[in-house]
Amino acid sequence: MADPVIDQVRLGAQGPLVGVQGLGCMGMSEFYGATDESAARETLDTALERGVTLLDTADIYGRGANEEFLAPFVAAHRDEITIATKFAVDRSAGDERRMVRNDPAYIRQAVEGSLRRLGVDVIDLYYMHRRDPAVPLAESVGAMGELVERGLVRHLGLSEVTGAELREAHAVHPIAALQSEWSLFSRDVERSAVGAAAELGVAFVPYSPLGRGFLTGAFADAGTDLGTDDFRRYQPRFTGENAAANAALLKPVHEIAAARGATAAQVALAWVQQRAEVHGLAVVPIPGTRKPSRLRENVAATGLHLDAEELAALEPIADRVAGDRYPDMSTTSAARE
Numbered sequence: 001m002a003d004p005v006i007d008q009v010r011l012g013a014q015g016p017l018v019g020v021q022g023l024g025c026m027g028m029s030e031f032y033g034a035t036d037e038s039a040a041r042e043t044l045d046t047a048l049e050r051g052v053t054l055l056d057t058a059d060i061y062g063r064g065a066n067e068e069f070l071a072p073f074v075a076a077h078r079d080e081i082t083i084a085t086k087f088a089v090d091r092s093a094g095d096e097r098r099m100v101r102n103d104p105a106y107i108r109q110a111v112e113g114s115l116r117r118l119g120v121d122v123i124d125l126y127y128m129h130r131r132d133p134a135v136p137l138a139e140s141v142g143a144m145g146e147l148v149e150r151g152l153v154r155h156l157g158l159s160e161v162t163g164a165e166l167r168e169a170h171a172v173h174p175i176a177a178l179q180s181e182w183s184l185f186s187r188d189v190e191r192s193a194v195g196a197a198a199e200l201g202v203a204f205v206p207y208s209p210l211g212r213g214f215l216t217g218a219f220a221d222a223g224t225d226l227g228t229d230d231f232r233r234y235q236p237r238f239t240g241e242n243a244a245a246n247a248a249l250l251k252p253v254h255e256i257a258a259a260r261g262a263t264a265a266q267v268a269l270a271w272v273q274q275r276a277e278v279h280g281l282a283v284v285p286i287p288g289t290r291k292p293s294r295l296r297e298n299v300a301a302t303g304l305h306l307d308a309e310e311l312a313a314l315e316p317i318a319d320r321v322a323g324d325r326y327p328d329m330s331t332t333s334a335a336r337e
């Protein structure tokens, strides 16, 4: 018998129906070390078979290479998938001089590049990846709304904005989805963004729901040997004493996993799904993987329901995490709250 297909949920009031779990495609091109391309392509096929239809990319992943990598899959399954991409991080002057760009001229130029690399006429969900507070939000969201009017984009999303920013943007043009980091290790979004999204009917798309892999237990040894092409070697939570302290925090995750015959990754995914439901939010976590077996494992977490005692055991973890979620937090929503 074929594996069951996951349920669907709508992104925002008028957005697309997508599987309740999406797929983060970033690691297929950059940031987490070498990729086996054929396994990554097989992962995309497996995702679609299981009803995982929201594919997440951004123009900066691999400097456009991730969008290009996805293009053949998107072409082959255009009507079955929802392709989401993002603009706002300008790497053209080199990574030492990355800039956040929200000005309308940049937005109009960025969308053309993403359309070309993805090989599509229209982007299903177009996110502002980071916010530049120097540009009035209404100006940027107004420019994004014009892309919808021009038929280049179907729905709008924001990433790493505060609750107040989400409200302001939504008043300019309906926002279908807010994508921000949310996991057992990263709960700062619960301060304002989560409540605002619930109130406005904006879906939440938790990124790095596995804590960039840390929550799977794969980084149990302090100083885990990460290659120079793995940017986690610069992430405060993955390095030195922080890594050891954070690995110790996973004890209840492993205990629950063992008791349930599940994996730590599945417990982490079930947690974020249920945490969103508590807030009455439509939620579509986008765990990133390049391996079909992990895709199947992650999808199976949609059927895991943690009980009150298990949730209580997981509750204290985030407050005890050592290290910020980025080496430089200045462009995150947390910096503006």
Ligand SMILES: NC(=O)c1ccc[n+]([C@@H]2O[C@H](COP(=O)([O-])OP(=O)(O)OC[C@H]3O[C@@H](n4cnc5c(N)ncnc54)[C@H](OP(=O)(O)O)[C@@H]3O)[C@@H](O)[C@H]2O)c1
Binding pocket: 023, 024, 025, 026, 027, 032, 056, 057, 129, 159, 160, 179, 180, 206, 207, 208, 209, 210, 211, 212, 213, 214, 216, 218, 265, 266, 286, 287, 288, 289, 290, 291, 294, 295, 297, 298
């Ligand atoms: N909006 C933003 O600013 C932003 C920032 C970061 C990421 N994102 C998006 O969010 C997506 C997901 O986040 P993420 O990739 O950073 O982190 P994540 O989903 O928390 O973790 C991904 C890592 O976990 C590993 N993994 C996945 N499933 C696993 C399993 N079942 N068992 C063991 N290891 C597993 C992956 O390795 P393998 O790939 O080798 O399986 C990868 O190293 C990205 O792909 C990207 O699309 C958005």
